Amino acid sequence: MKRIIALLLMLGGAALTLGAEVEEVLPEAVEPRETAAQPEDAAAALRHDTTNLEGVVIQHGGRKKPLLTFAKESLLTISGRTRLSFDDGERIDAMGFIASMWLGGRNWMHHPVVSLDHAGVKEALALDMEARRHAYHDIVTAPRFTELLEELDARTDARGEDELSDFYDNFSQLVRRLQLVRALEHGSVFTVVPHPTDDNGRWVSFSEAERYYSEEELQPLMRTRGGLILAYNPGLLPEELYRELAGDLDFEVAALRFKDAQRAISPGVMPSETKIKTEVLYERWNPFRIAYLFSFLSCLAIAFTWTVWRRPGLVIGWGFAAAAILTLAIGMAARVYISGRAPVTNMYETVIWVAFGLLVFAAIFEFRYRCRYYLVSAAPFAGLLLILAESAPVIFDPSISPLTPVLRDNFWLTTHVLTVTISYAAFALAFALGHFVLGNQIIKGGKVATNPDLYAYIYRAMQVGILLLAIGVALGAVWANYSWGRFWDWDPKETWSLIALLGYLFVLHGRLVGWWSGFGFSVGAVLGFQGILMCWYGVNFILGAGLHSYGFGTGGTGYVIGFVVFEIMFVAAALLRRYVWHAESGGMGPPKVSPDVGSADGGEGSQAQVPEVSRV
């Protein structure tokens, strides 16, 4: 035991005096052994349980976070995924990857981890066209790499980053990934040495640690780090020493010791342990993934109640719905606690918030009307939204980052954005319910007898949406008026929220004029949601203009347009079935559209009859 302490002290001291990262920590003599025995040793190193290392605090991207979060974000940036699997069947998760980068288990420069999808760039670099990921080394040694890099620099200097062609834009993203790999390999991004005094101060990596601390102050941290490296790379020690010390070289213990030493060196600037633990748990379990499973199960159980299984199906369906709402609430509460702000600041968060709203609204209406339609349509839609958010991390960025200054006013952000986005959920509910009416129409054709209650259910959902959207838009205008002085400025987001609202009002008023009744109203619920989509997704991802620029992004446009086209075709099919293709089956002619009833203003449509509304 004494010997290992002495050894650790020596290694720690060496690292300090050399001001060096991993490679310098290791005595040079052991280097050959590392490379010679690499396959087994590397595999052994990667098999370490990194659980205890997850809570190491690192400053990155403008906040302090656990190493686990940093690992997932880094691997996502580099490879587009949060875990890697290689052709030889080997699988490695983000922590395994980052730990081996940090503590030196494997030379990743020769492994295919850097994602590159753009065919043109692949071709220019003469890379394997089939592979989605490539080795750092293969990319930077490609014959034209340097030439392209210079050209990229010239173009960026001349016209700025926003004006790059598709090819150079993709190449530039590739370069950013390569830079991150290089920085990880070099160790400079592992800013785990806290600032001694300032909570807002910059943290540094080990190579710069002396800027802040004296040799004595640093010793405990350096010593535990040495222990961490030795425990991670047992092959580094001379064989007889290793055998003697085997019992003391426990990686999990070493990780705990390092965490304690990190907390001890500058306790004043460390985030609370609870916060770090919460974030680790949140990242490890990802409640949103669990929630979509619950959503689908809920839908499935309730769908069964139409055929068999009435009683137990309902109970199970409600159970799963409640479980989904609960997991979503826990997940969002965790994000709020970690970030200290409302969970609606980017596309990823709003999609989850809308899924949550869908389930909550459905549950409330379901509780009142007990019709099963609400839950059975909301649950799969919420599930789909969650899958969408979770499966495309490049489009829906799940990372928690500091807000742009303009959004840092929690009262207004909370009220305005939460209200607007929750209104989307109510419209989504009306939209989902509309599919029952239209689907029924497509299946049956002609003047089909739809349960008129269904129209009422759609109407109830849409009412909530309209009221909330109107409140949200007004709150936004008031926020803008308070913050910037202007109340309404025809900013694209503002304008589209107004268009969506006017669209729904058009649907409501059209019924008053007598242009359409229940069926047309359902069509309106489906089409109106396309306006919401434009406001929600389109302004940020397609138009990409205006002041709401914090949420801009790219990607997924094809899918969204595909979705809109599908919905329009769905509506067209229903309309055709109702008015054109039904002739041979029923031959009753198009149904007479009658205004539903005395209108909201009491004046229009006074000749209308009250249709008989009964529960079918």
Added chain:
Amino acid sequence: MMWRLIHLFGSLKMAMGLFLVIIIASAVGTIYESRFDAQVARYYVYEAPWFTLWLVLLCVTLACATFTRLPWKKKHTGFVVTHLGIIILLIGAMIGRHAGVEGSITLRVGEGPQRHFVTQKMALNFWGQDGDLYLVDFPVNLKPPSEERPHMVPLATEGGLNVAGAFNRAFASILGSDPREPTLVFDRYSDNLVEEISLVPRPGSGNPGVKLRMSSAMMGGQGVEVYLIDRPADRSFHNMEGLAQISLVDRIREDESGQGGMPLMQVLPDGEGRIEYAVSSTQGETRTGFLETGESVETGWADWTVTLEGAFPEAEYRQEIRETNGSEGAGPMRDDLLTGVRGWLDLGDGRRGEPRWFIAGDTETAEANGEIVRFAFGNRRERLPFTVELVNFEVPRDEGTENPAGFISTLVFRDPETGEQVRDTAGMNHPARYPPELHRAFTGLTYKFSQAHWEPDDLSLSVVQVLRDPGWSLKWVGSLIIIAGIFIIFYVRPYRSRRPEDALDDALRRKTKKT
């Protein structure tokens, strides 16, 4: 008759038509904004007269619809409240648009109090034949002129107000016909202009000129072009960043040094494409010799060499304005781009000047057949009734990064009459206000100052937006009333009309009563 008109305007079908047009126009506006910019979208849609007219019509329709329900009954409450709210909101918006003020001020710490702000609208000033200064709107940034549809500024100024001119201009822009009176005609607007200077041979000018290139391996790059010409006087010498001086002389003088004892290079063209030169160094040595076109010689100033690129017995110094396109390095990295319009003076009798570029912010002169007109154009400046001074500007950062976490401009306002000073900070989402009294805020007489731009490289500079909106309280009240109205229409039973959905809840109520 009146009543019938009110019914026509108050009909739901009318409202639906208005609705649909507003929806479509707004959507098109956002596409404009994404393709061009917000200014263009505003000019063509949101602040275009027809769109305003449309909103006024909507207001009228809503009012008429409300009147057609007279006498109001209990069930009309929701309906009346909502429509009243919309009318109040739209009136507030109109007041804000016409009586409000919007612009920006560029402030610098230590620069002292400022009184003017710049609006987005461009204006043109010209000096009329009567010697007075005239001001006209000049929206070329919003509605760029083209060769087919040039922008015309008639210069006829009799009686001050230029009614005939405006009339003519309106027709001219429609028909594209030639003006009948002295007019400034502009056919292109650009904010991508560069000013280039060059020296060209021009026989008959009487002024000898020399074109040199100074280069240094240490400084790298292309080196610096130096143009020297006998006249005008300030072009006859060139100052190298205050370190050395190059002068065009009519004879070489020994022991001469530059201004303030700087090392001096004297250059004397011999009229046959050669120059005689004399260079003095800091040590007081002087080297002399001759230089052929294309030849280089060491100056003895660090590692600078000088190359003769041209020596002309008669030359002209030419200042050229050229429009760049994106491909030649005109991008966000360039800060020397100018804004201007291309145009000429048309005398209205067939005589006209040559087209050329005029630069915003400068006093320009357009000339045709000896007739001249002086004018200047640019963003319109307006005056505040008080002064504002930036005393401090801070940019807190996100931890460990250079990303700004907020902006804090500390401003001092001063009433010029009473001399009273008020200090306030304009932070992100927390604008500064002046005058700060509550009753003024409510009547909309308060100016708001909020952060608009900053320069990452110059933290003494802060651009703030200035805004005064007398209609704001109507807008807030209107929004509140609308929301209350929608709520009543949807959920407060006796104060709204019956709807088919009510049957659902009635049935539910009966069911719960039974059980």
